[in-house]
Amino acid sequence: MMPGRIIGVSLDSAGKPALRMAMQTREQHIRRDKATSNICTAQALLANMAAMYAVYHGPEGLKEIADRVHGLASVFAHGLKKLGTVDVPELSFFDTVKVKCVDAKAIADAAYKKEINLRIVDSNTFTVSFDETATLGDVDKLFEVFAGGNSVSFTAESLASEVETSIPLGLARKSPYLTHPIFNSYHTEHELLRYLHKLQAKDLSLCHSMIPLGSCTMKLNATVEMIPVTWPEFANIHPFAPTEQALGYQEMFKDLGELLCTITGFDSFSLQPNAGAAGEYAGLMVIRAYHLSRGDSRRNVCIIPVSAHGTNPASAAMCGMKIVSVGTDSKGNINIEDVRKAAEAHKNDLSALMVTYPSTHGVYEEGIDEICKIIHDNGGQVYMDGANMNAQVGLTSPGWIGADVCHLNLHKTFCIPHGGGGPGMGPIGVRKHLVPFLPSHPVVPTGGIPTPEKTQPLGTISAAPWGSALILPISYTYIAMMGSKGLTDASxxxxxxxxxxxxxxxxxxxxxxxxxxxxxxxxxxxxxxxxxxxxxxxxxxxxxxxxxxxxxxxxxxxxxxxxxxxxxxxxxxxxxxxxxxxxxxxxxxxxxxxxxxxxxxxxxxxxxxxxxxxxxxxxxxxxxxxxxxxxxxxxxxxxxxxxxTTGRVDNVYGDRNLVCTLLSVSPMAEEQAEATA
Structure with a gap:
């Protein structure tokens, strides 16, 4: 029942070890409503960035960073005690210090003037967190804040030798970690660069040739679209930074949302879903929240044509829906009479239709507007999968066709790179009647509005308010540069x-x-x-x-x-x-x-x-x-x-011999050689 994917060790045609995705038949496209996950874009690029951070620093480097971060937090706590202006509870901590005071807001306002954000917990409590970007100078600025304008008789550096760890001995790690040679070999920039280039050379990418994956839209990711991702103003900001400190982001969110509404014919967009599969889930949950607001708790049937995108049945199953499949005719079109029969048979419990347009069979459904009408006439909502939006932009739109909800794969149609699994973005667009139910966020309100009938938005879909916001400038730049004529010509x-x-x-x-x-x-x-x-x-x-x-x-x-x-x-x-x-x-x-x-x-x-x-x-x-x-x-x-780099991989061997912990190179080779013998 584990969600996601498992990479295991198999053998190639020459008996050499070869890594492959194991247990593929449980994946969503094949198992459909029996899948244990609807994962589509797995954020692999972000995972690789985190992995390479560990590769570069290794176990010793990571511990050194952790020691330094904890040291800064300890110096800060020790200094506050010396100042005596606030109370520092005797708590164990690693990187975050809890502080009690008379007026948390006043102190936070003073810190704000020095370009420091403090997290206010309540009127008398706040926390201060440190990471590897913090310096002793930052701690000194904090001391000035807590001194209330009075001079400070010590510096953070002078206190460094006086502090002791606040981590209980029972929590100190004793077991080894990151023992694989990969994490103990590449600790200079040249070595890491060569290692990354060696890995890159194994990947056939758009640098080499076209990648003709159907329903994946592997298109040009132009350099000019990628450049904003590197700008510190976009990259070096916390997802929960005060909105007034991220006005550029706010302007982009607003403009991008309006552009997507124009392109799709919808009334509002949520940028929160982190991938196409997350967008499917979010869209269905919006429909569910809409039905519940009307007292239609029984509506849990989802009609899905066999020509719909592969993750659709898995997403519907994740939302607790009962899935009713309908077939296609000999030309690949949805059988409209099957849709009509299914909708009428379930008119009292019909929740939604999930449809992909153009269909995954690669044809425009001539009767798509009639199909939408049938669903609406029987009390359901139409969810359109945006996987094939690259064939719609500028020519037609989900809103014009009759859909109520649609997710857009910004990592497909709108040029965010996604080869190898991420990062992805799957914003959802909705008609006016569904706007109140869009995803919101408990920290930063992002969408969904309580109505006079006290209906509520569906809640959060992603941990961050606007998902992987850093990659949104790619799509924004693409749309802005192409304009309406360019986007239409592309389609x-x-x-x-x-x-x-x-x-x-x-x-x-x-x-x-x-x-x-x-x-x-x-x-x-x-x-x-x-x-x-x-x-x-x-x-x-x-x-x-x-x-x-x-x-x-x-x-x-x-x-x-x-x-x-x-x-x-x-x-x-x-x-x-x-x-x-x-x-x-x-x-x-x-x-x-x-x-x-x-x-x-x-x-x-x-x-x-x-x-x-x-x-x-x-x-x-x-x-x-x-x-x-x-x-x-x-x-x-x-x-x-x-x-x-490898010959034909033995799929059956890989599924029957799961090895999910990568051994050291030489032991792995020896083990596989013995297995082959």
Whole structure:
């Protein structure tokens, strides 16, 4: 029942250790309403930043930082006792000192004038926290505040030798920590830089080629959009800083919210949800709060078409909803009559419809407005998943279509980088009648307003009032620079690119779904299911062979098993689209050789892919095809080649042999060598 993801150790085709995501079949896209988590964007980039902080400082460095932070807090507490103007309770503390006084606000106001924020707990109590950015000079400024304008006869530095630890001996850690060599090797800037670059070299990114993941919108993250993230004015501010000290942020929140309302046709936005999955959860909870405010506590049924985004059923299950699935027709469109029957059958307990537009099948639903009307006529609300908003912006909008709630993946449509899992933002837009129920926050009010009927907002969705606010300038910059015409052109080009690729590939692979006019939306599905019968080739084989061509595989076997879903976005040039199509066409020729008996059905270049240097440069080569063809199947690879670091990973071994604590390099190699033997 653990939420999230587990990374375990498996083996590759040469018996080498290889890390992989284990137990993938429990994930939300596959298990749907049976999933234990709706996690979509896992904030991995932020987790990596925290991890690298530990890698750089190591166990000794972290302890040194902790000792210094505790030392500053101890000097502060000792100095206050010497001043005698306030009371410092005899409490154990690490970095935060509790202070009792006659008038907490007066002291906080005096500190404010010296550009120091103190946390007021009540009229006679406040706390002061220190971290590694604090200095002895900061402590001296605090002493001046508490001296009430009188001179201070000592300095923080002079008290340093007098203080003792306030941490009880029973709480002092005795066990070792961060013992892996990774945390004990890279403690200079050069060493850390080289380690990071070594890791970076293993990742196939947009620096190398297009990433055609369907429903993920891996588009350009322009440098000019990224620059504001580095500005101290955005980066070095506490999420609970007084709002008057963050007026720039407040202006951006307001402007961005208004821009998103214009784009979507909604009346208000909450910027709090931290990811698309969090946005889904927040949107459904808004709908739930709305129904409860009307006394409709029985409304807990959520209708979800099979063409909806993969996290939708998991999100609905997390909200305690009963899920009713409806199917699609042969063209991939939602079966409207199935929706009508389901809505009428549950008209007394219908809560919502979750729909993705354009659908995850890559087509515009011709009857989407009728579907919305059916739900509304039966007392439900329409939740639209914003995963495919890249095909709507400037051309249509969720509000115009008839949706009541929609989340936007700012990390997809609006250019925040999200490869590898984060950071993401999933703001939700709502119609006027749902505005009172938007997420709020107990520390800083952010949205949701109590109405005369005493209905309340749903509460918090993220720990911080505006989620990962630091990355919002990326989307704000993108929208501001593109303008309405630029955003509309981007949608048009994304759709054009997808249709161009589908047209180039249709004579080589079946294209699974098309709209009534024979076109696709911004993404399309390539059907590989027939090759299992003719050549024993599956979607995974094609995806792995694409690595040899220098491409990340498209979304595999979702939403339809045995297929690849491709989304080119508007960012890619025709030359890059052609290069990817050429790779798939070349792979189709490789499949033909198997079908024609020219290549072995069990031992061929697709089953052997990918081909890492360790395999290609080995003394023995037993493959029925050449090393050269394995590594350089296309001419362009001679000029620039992305080399995979492992061969085909054994998925079953990884699931059956979970190793979730990474061993030291040499012991791990020895253990895996023994397992292989």
């Amino acid at each position: 048009k080009i994304a759709i054009l690119n997808a249709n161009y690729m589908a047209k180039r590939l249709e004579n080589h692979y079946p294209i699974l779904f098309r709209g009534v006019n024979g076109t696709v939306a911004h993404e399309f599905i390539v059907d590989l299911r027939g090759f299992k019968q003719t050549a024993s080739i599956e979607a995974e084989d094609v995806a792995k062979r694409l690595i040899d061509y220098g491409f990340h595989g498209p979304t595999m076997s979702w939403p339809v098993p045995g297929t690849l879903m491709i989304e080119p976005t508007e960012s890619e040039s025709k030359a890059e689209l052609d290069r990817f199509c050429d790779a798939l066409i070349s792979i189709r020729e490789e499949i033909s050789e198997i079908e024609n008996g020219k290549a072995d059905i069990n031992n061929n270049v697709l089953k052997g892919a990918p081909h890492p240097p360790s395999l290609l440069m080995g003394d023995a080569w037993t493959k029925p095809y050449s090393r050269e063809y394995a590594a350089f199947p296309a001419a362009w690879l001679r000029g620039a080649k992305f080399w995979p």
